[in-house]
Amino acid sequence: MLTGAAGGLGTVLRQTLKPFADILRLSDIIAPAEKLQSETGEELILCNLADKASVAQLVAGCDAIVHLGGVSVERPFEEILEANIKGVFHIYEGARLHGVKRVVFASSNHAIGFYRQDEIIDAGVPRRPDGYYGLSKAYGEEMASFYFDRYGIETVSIRIGSCFPVAKDRRMMHTWISARDLTELIRCALVTEGVGHTIVYGMSDNKQVWWDNHLAARLNFVAQDSSEIFREQVERQPMPAADDPVAIYQGGAFTAQGPFE
Ligand code: NAI
Ligand code: 15L
Secondary structure, rough: OOOHHHHHHHHHHHHOOHHHOOOOOEOOOOOOOOOHHHHHOOEEOOOOOHHOOOOOOOOOOOOOEOOOOOOOOOOHHHHHHHHHHHHHHHHHHHHHOOOOEEEEEEEEEOOOOOOOOOOOOOOOOOOOOOHHHHHHHHHHHHHHHHHHHOOEEEEEEEOOOOOOOOOOHHHHHHOOHHHHHHHHHHHHHHHHOOEEEEEEEEEOOOOOEEEOOOHHHOOOOOOOOOOHHHHHHHHOOOOOOOOOHHHHHHHHHHOOOOOOO
């Protein structure tokens, strides 16, 4: 099952993950723009992640869950609470009730966004969320850890950098991951045995990196793409000021969003 199927990544991954599933159950709170392809094994169940009973029904019968659904940017806490924090709890409770043994959780670099850009970190460092959104991803990772220790449900939490068709700015030269590489990373996360709860940074084979993935070596993920192809275009942009959070923190602009009241 793929949650968040109507979103930016869901729209792409729905196509690229299809070869790895006989039936791909799509879910979102809104209908995806692209037509359902039931003839190739797609099915669609609309569901609000904040609704526990509906999520339990949604999860029934799945072998594995790729959990992309939820609020994907910084927003007031109450919005994040419903979709992301309650949402991830409902996904794991559904998995426990229905015997689903593998989850791939779309975590984010914003779980560690307050590390500085002059630091290189691995997946073992304490989290430093850069907002309510980043906090919800940190919470999701802890939830994954708990459900493995208590119930044996395995998860790979992918701290996705920036998965867009192009690296749009200097920061994304470090954080960019292509859809092809993210697909392969999700495939590795689904099929590798004995992952327990593994955290991995989702980035392509970029030349400049802030993240060290040695703790996720068991996934055997090999990236094929690199942000270098965007360098010329990106370096035409003016340099941000030295005191701009965009140039200081790994989470970039997210570190300076809010407060909302
Ligand atoms: P998106 O915002 O385009 O898609 C998220 C989807 O979740 C939307 O279709 C939305 O309708 C759905 N959703 C929101 N609230 C919901 C609810 N209460 N119930 C059910 N569905 C709900 O985000 P995108 O870019 O596709 O990201 C997918 C996932 O990957 C998100 O969890 C995001 O946090 C994570 N991520 C994405 C990155 C990127 O570069 N695109 C980077 C880091 C993490
Ligand atoms: C994220 O977590 C967001 O979901 C995505 O929209 C981008 O902002 C990305 O991080 C990023 O840091 O570039």
